[in-house]
Every structure is written in C-alpha cells, then in structure tokens.
Amino acid sequence: MAKKQISKSGAAKLQEELDFLVTVRRAEMAQKLKEARAQGDLSENAEYDEAKNEQAILEAQIMEIQYTLDNSEIVDDDSISVDEVGLGSTIKLKNFRSGKIETLQIVSSNEANFSEGKISDESPIGKGALKKKIGDTFIIEAPIGELKFEILEISK
Numbered sequence: 001m002a003k004k005q006i007s008k009s010g011a012a013k014l015q016e017e018l019d020f021l022v023t024v025r026r027a028e029m030a031q032k033l034k035e036a037r038a039q040g041d042l043s044e045n046a047e048y049d050e051a052k053n054e055q056a057i058l059e060a061q062i063m064e065i066q067y068t069l070d071n072s073e074i075v076d077d078d079s080i081s082v083d084e085v086g087l088g089s090t091i092k093l094k095n096f097r098s099g100k101i102e103t104l105q106i107v108s109s110n111e112a113n114f115s116e117g118k119i120s121d122e123s124p125i126g127k128g129a130l131k132k133k134i135g136d137t138f139i140i141e142a143p144i145g146e147l148k149f150e151i152l153e154i155s156k
Helices: 006-035 046-072 124-129
Strands: 004-007 072-075 090-095 099-107 117-120 137-142 146-155
Touching: 004 006, 006 046, 006 072, 046 072, 090 124, 099 124, 117 124, 124 137, 124 146
Parallel strands: 004 072, 099 117
Antiparallel strands: 090 099, 090 146, 137 146
C-alpha cells in the first residue's frame, strides 16, 4: 500500500493529539474506571459500562491516529512547488459556472476543513487540481453537473 502524504504541520498536530490522548485522557479514563468499579456490583453498574465504552472509543482513537502517523509520508513544507499544484499548495481558482475566484489550500484528508479554505487532496476539486500548472483548466463531476475550474495562481 502506498503511503499517504501528510504535511509536516499536519503530522505535528496529529502527534500532539496522540500525546494528549495517551498521557492525559488515558489517565483520566483509568481514574473514571476506578471510581465506577468502587461502586460495587459490576453487573448492574451503568457508570462502569459507560466508562468501559468510553475507554474503548479512546483506544480506537489512539490506534487510528497511530496508524495514520505510521503509514504516512511527511511532505516537507519547503518542497512545495509554486510551478505545479501538490500537497500543501495554496491555489487561486476560477469557477467558470459561478464566475467566483476562490483561494484553497490542498491538504491531506486529516487536515481538511472547508471553512478554513483547506480541501483534501482526495476531494474532487483537490484531485482535479493536482499536478496542474497556472493557466490549466480541469473539469470535475458534481451532483449539479460538470464544474470547470482554471488555476490562476499557485503559492506555498
């Protein structure tokens, strides 16, 4: 399986979250389980069941983040090209249907946040824009039909 690319800042953010979950949240969860266990009969202890479920969710989060970090290739922010759209590029696009010009950053799926102008490299627009140069156009299929975009600017 090919490694998924992730930016240096995205990897640092995931590592920070992982460290918090492992050091702080695990300790809080252990305390919560200890307190729930102290309440007596475990077969009819709803607080204990709830704490065990929370613990399972926490462990799943930890495993997911660890898996993502272990199976990612970190893209150095210095290697971002201004000649061709790639992971980490900030692009200015013209949407031919609406006439709007949008500025978006291509990031990994873990970092995507449309309200911040960050779109995934796996999203339709992200996929369509990858490897394009200034002046290139691309078309994506959307529920409302085909959308055509032009790359106006590429920056870091």
